[in-house]
Amino acid sequence: MRTWSTPALAVLCLSGAGMLGATGLFLGALFLHVAPANALSERYQQQVDDIVYPEFEQNWKLFAPNPLQLNVTVDARVQTVSDTGRVHTRDWVGLTAQDTAAVRHNPAPSHVDQNMLRRAWDFYDSSHPDQDGAVAATERGRLAEEYLKRIALQRFGRTAGGERILQIQFRSSATPIAPPAWSRDQPAAPDAPSRELPWWPVNDEDYRGLR
Known part of the structure; x- marks a missing residue:
């Protein structure tokens, strides 16, 4: 012993x-x-x-939680530069669509696929209420920008089409979820049906710690 x-x-x-x-x-x-x-x-x-914040933010309250009434989708696209210096704007990539595909028909879907991107966008949206896409003046707002950008860059990697990524841009859209037939509630009207952010520059620091 x-x-x-x-x-x-x-x-x-x-x-x-x-x-x-x-x-x-x-x-x-x-x-x-x-x-x-x-x-x-x-x-x-x-x-x-x-x-x-930001990794452990909870989208619920201890009492009387409100269910989501909107389907929010987030897309991203990147600009790349070739060896000759030519800049290319790539097509939009549906980040939310990727998560939905990973969750659908999966009996044990990942918490990351279900919530990470959605909560990152909620975090950004709540810290940037002006809807103008301007760089945040607060530490919380800057953290939300960095968190959203790094989630997307982890999916894109350092290159797209064999070219180095220079900038990244996001857009979102919100679709009301219809209430059940027996309900008298009206579908929720999104405050901002769509939102397109300006281009954000990408540098080596944005990839720090990413796999």
Whole structure:
């Protein structure tokens, strides 16, 4: 039977306590994020946002969640440059269509396919309410831009058609989801039926950490 030395036991106990503490802190931050506004969530709002955004944002509330009433699709296209310096604008690629194809007929669809792009666009849309596509002035807005861009670039890679990617552009459209036949509700009208963003430059830093 293997026995542990006192220093080894101390390290194991401290590591376990640290992991439990970090897990508790993370779960507590998520709870405050989805819970109704209260004294704790208001006092530690900045700390909670630092932990939750952007990877762990939750699209639900602790009480009475509202189901989605719009189908939002996101497309992207890129501009590339050839070895001779000629710039090409590529065709639009349906990012949401890729996720839908991966989910459809899949008995155990990936959480990433279902939610990552959708939540990234919601994050961007909520942090850029002016609808003009201007670069955000806030740290949260800049984080939303970087998050959306990196998700798309992970799919495109560094090249398209054998040429280096220079810029990327996004567009979105929203289609109301019809209510069931027995409901008297009217379909939700999108505030912005379509949205096309300006071109964003792409550099090596945008690929940092991407596979």
